[in-house]
Amino acid sequence: MEDKNDLMEKIVSLCKRRGFIYQGSEIYGGLAGTWDYGPLGVALKNNIKNLWWRMFVDGRDDMYGIDAAILMHPKVWEASGHVSGFSDPLGNTRFNLMFETKVGTGEEATKSYLRPETAGGIFVNFKNIVDSFHPKLPFGVGQIGKAFRNEIAPRDFVFRTREFEQMEIEYFIRDSEWEKSFEEWRTEVCRFNDAVGITKKSVHELEVPDSERAHYSKRTIDFEFDFPFGRKELYGLAYRTDFDLSAHERASTVELKYQDPETNEKFTPHVIEPSFGVDRTVLAVLISAHTEDELGGEKRTYLKLKPAIAPVKAAVFPLLKNKPELVGKAREVYAALKKEIPQIVWDDNGNIGKRYRRQDEIGTPWCITIDFDTLTDDTVTVRDRDTGEQQRMPTVELSSLILKKLSVIV
Numbered sequence: 228m229e230d231k232n233d234l235m236e237k238i239v240s241l242c243k244r245r246g247f248i249y250q251g252s253e254i255y256g257g258l259a260g261t262w263d264y265g266p267l268g269v270a271l272k273n274n275i276k277n278l279w280w281r282m283f284v285d286g287r288d289d290m291y292g293i294d295a296a297i298l299m300h301p302k303v304w305e306a307s308g309h310v311s312g313f314s315d316p317l318g319n320t321r322f323n324l325m326f327e328t329k330v331g332t333g334e335e336a337t338k339s340y341l342r343p344e345t346a347g348g349i350f351v352n353f354k355n356i357v358d359s360f361h362p363k364l365p366f367g368v369g370q371i372g373k374a375f376r377n378e379i380a381p382r383d384f385v386f387r388t389r390e391f392e393q394m395e396i397e398y399f400i401r402d403s404e405w406e407k408s409f410e411e412w413r414t415e416v417c418r419f420n421d422a423v424g425i426t427k428k429s430v431h432e433l434e435v436p437d438s439e440r441a442h443y444s445k446r447t448i449d450f451e452f453d454f455p456f457g458r459k460e461l462y463g464l465a466y467r468t469d470f471d472l473s474a475h476e477r478a479s480t481v482e483l484k485y486q487d488p489e490t491n492e493k494f495t496p497h498v499i500e501p502s503f504g505v506d507r508t509v510l511a512v513l514i515s516a517h518t519e520d521e522l523g524g525e526k527r528t529y530l531k532l533k534p535a536i537a538p539v540k541a542a543v544f545p546l547l548k549n550k551p552e553l554v555g556k557a558r559e560v561y562a563a564l565k566k567e568i569p570q571i572v573w574d575d576n577g578n579i580g581k582r583y584r585r586q587d588e589i590g591t592p593w594c595i596t597i598d599f600d601t602l603t604d605d606t607v608t609v610r611d612r613d614t615g616e617q618q619r620m621p622t623v624e625l626s627s628l629i630l631k632k633l634s635v636i637v
């Protein structure tokens with residue numbers, strides 16, 4: 228147990244020291260349940276979100292992306308059941324987790340909420356997507372965005388926060404197809420875990436029993452992860468039946484049905500919902516990547532991040548900082564590479580060994596050193612983060628080597 232707490236402490240401190248994640252409003256003493264992503268954190272997070280979008284939206288013919296407003300008509304949350312039921316027990320009462328806010332001014336102001344999940348924005352746009360794109364069933368709508376919950380006890384770093392991000396899909400199907408579709412998405416969730424580098428053996432599927440499932444769900448699997456503070460939910464996969472579209476149709480009085488173009492039959496689609504938390508992904512990725520080993524007789528800590536999601540893909544070094552010809556050549560290599568691979572950095576601080584350690588600690592897969600040989604034969608050394616091995620290669624081949632490794636998703 229001690230070791231595990233230790234690991235969390237190491238990750239939290241690395242995140243702060245190296246600019247991944249800071250406490251929200253830190254100079255004012257912090258605001259519970261909020262965290263700010265620093266330069267490396269936002270890069271890691273964006274890489275994760277981009278990979279998700281590429282896998283599940285751009286990479287498929289049956290998916291549509293949206294970006295709905297965070298503020299929605301309050302009736303959305305009445306219809307979805309959040310106003311009456313989205314609460315946790317607190318003392319003898321139940322405490323609704325939605326943040327209330329006022330939209331408009333004075334007498335005109337109406338009470339609304341910061342959305343507690345992104346899914347609502349998808350359901351209310353179902354008709355828009357159908358009218359604009361005429362998709363054939365099955366099809367899905369994906370969205371990435373912020374969600375807010377006034378959690379009673381925010382804790383465990385970015386695991387349980389009051390402001391977080393979700394990546395959600397509502398996949399619309401015929402009710403007869405639900406089992407097949409559920410299985411397909413179950414496989415897709417695992418594929419995503421592999422792609423971002425979440426340790427397979429630390430993920431466990433929990434079949435949520437009838438008594439604990441939301442009333443509208445006929446089947447839910449929680450994908451749990453062995454966090455240092457316990458085995459906890461990472462993602463959810465739920466068969467939500469036709470509950471949401473039917474509820475929004477009743478409350479809005481706008482028909483939310485699908486008409487089969489061949490048979491003209493009209494019906495309310497059912498839905499499979501894979502729901503991914505961005506921040507929990509970031510945490511599970513960091514925990515999975517955190518590695519301690521010995522290299523060249525020295526202990527080191529490094530993040531074994533997949534190159535596709537590493538915040539920095541490569542660091543470029545001049546061997547010596549005080550040799551203008553080396554620095555000039557290194558700047559040239561750096562500028563050319565940065566045009567093709569923007570997530571690279573320049574580092575000329577301290578000796579090469581220190582630079583390697585610094586890059587290892589933030590998970591940079593490759594370090595490129597420009598030395599005296601470069602000036603004569605235009606080759607550089609490329610050092611691999613995981614093995615520490617160095618390889619000499621022509622400068623002109625650098626970008627294609629890196630780009631090739633970055634494009635390997637799984």
Ligand code: ATP
Pocket residue numbers: 344376378385386387388389391392393460461462463502503504505506507
């Ligand atoms: P929990 O039981 O841990 O509170 P939940 O079952 O309420 O989670 P869902 O409503 O299924 O969570 O939300 C979908 C996903 O959103 C979760 O799997 C998780 O990744 C993420 N998520 C939910 N609440 C939070 C939070 N407070 N902080 C960070 N991520 C969250």
